[in-house]
Amino acid sequence: MHITELIARRKQPLVSIEITPPEKGRSISELFSSVDQLLPFQPTFITVTYHQQRIVYEDVGAGLTKKIPRRKNPGTVGICAAIANRYKIETVPHIICGGFSRYETEDALIDLQYLGFTNLFVLRGDPAPGFKEFIPEPDGHRFASELAGQIAAMNCGRYLEALDNAVSTDFCIGVAGYPEKHYEAPNLADDLRHLKEKVDAGADYIITQMVFAARPFREFVDRARAIGIKVPIIPGIKPVTNAKQLVSIPREFHVDLPEELVSRITRASTPADSARAGVEFTTRLCRDLLKQDVPGLHFYTMGKGRATAEVLKAMNDE
């Protein structure tokens, strides 16, 4: 079922989770056990990230190099199929512009349609590993709006070459929004205009980058509504529970951590104290977001479900 339909039918705010495929050589069982921890909270859908491959160039002598693609996290589609099969929960593969020409994208979309996926989360993608800037493939998309447009065209039966009586795909399209603005955008107004372009190109709902305060999220939603973005906007939630994350989360995701969270974790005398502070902070944040009548809460689990499970349990216990 389309995510927008699940949102429309909800009796209470939805809980959804994002997971990342295990690195090559690691077992899927760790991932299953992190999903298992969250099953009691009945997640409505699970999104699975996709990561651009790392290319290494190996010297093969005589001044020649060999291009070796190494896929760090293989298997987004395989993981989605495994999860859908095992848990019977709506599963949403992420699909990115990076590393794909439009033709390869079209083929990937046809495969996803044959596999029965009707929801996609559409992104430009991070720069390829080892690169500072995002570089599109020759004949690939530069922005998520272009990829959303290609999918929307296929939903109307328009493929890259004209095909007689072509079957229309049936994908519901989610895209990313950034309440603190995307790190490359000159300002939030400019980033919001590009968010609107994604919606105009065919996006059906938005999930945001992780938010750490309810008020800026509401202001973001208000500004989005003011420029005509009408689709559901779901806040992304990341429970920060240890001192290492105080450095890694802002560095990787370009977000600001509130002073209250930082000082509580910094002052914690044991890992258990620190985890408790993070869970308490996130539980209160979720409660404040729910007061804004958000359609759901989307938890970034990054392969570890425990902190999210504790937040959801604390909310249920209230």
Ligand code: FAD
């Ligand atoms: P876009 O919407 O294309 O925007 C990228 C930048 O370009 C922005 O600064 C925007 O303002 C600007 N821009 C857009 N259109 C134009 C235009 N026409 N002209 C000029 N500027 C423009 N990354 C992964 O690699 N894999 C994942 O699975 C993944 N999952 C994610 C899930 C969520 C919920 C979020 C919030 C992010 C995720 N990311 C993932 C990270 C994401 O790929 C990066 O943040 C990336 O840098 C931007 O992707 P986007 O789709 O938001 O890009």
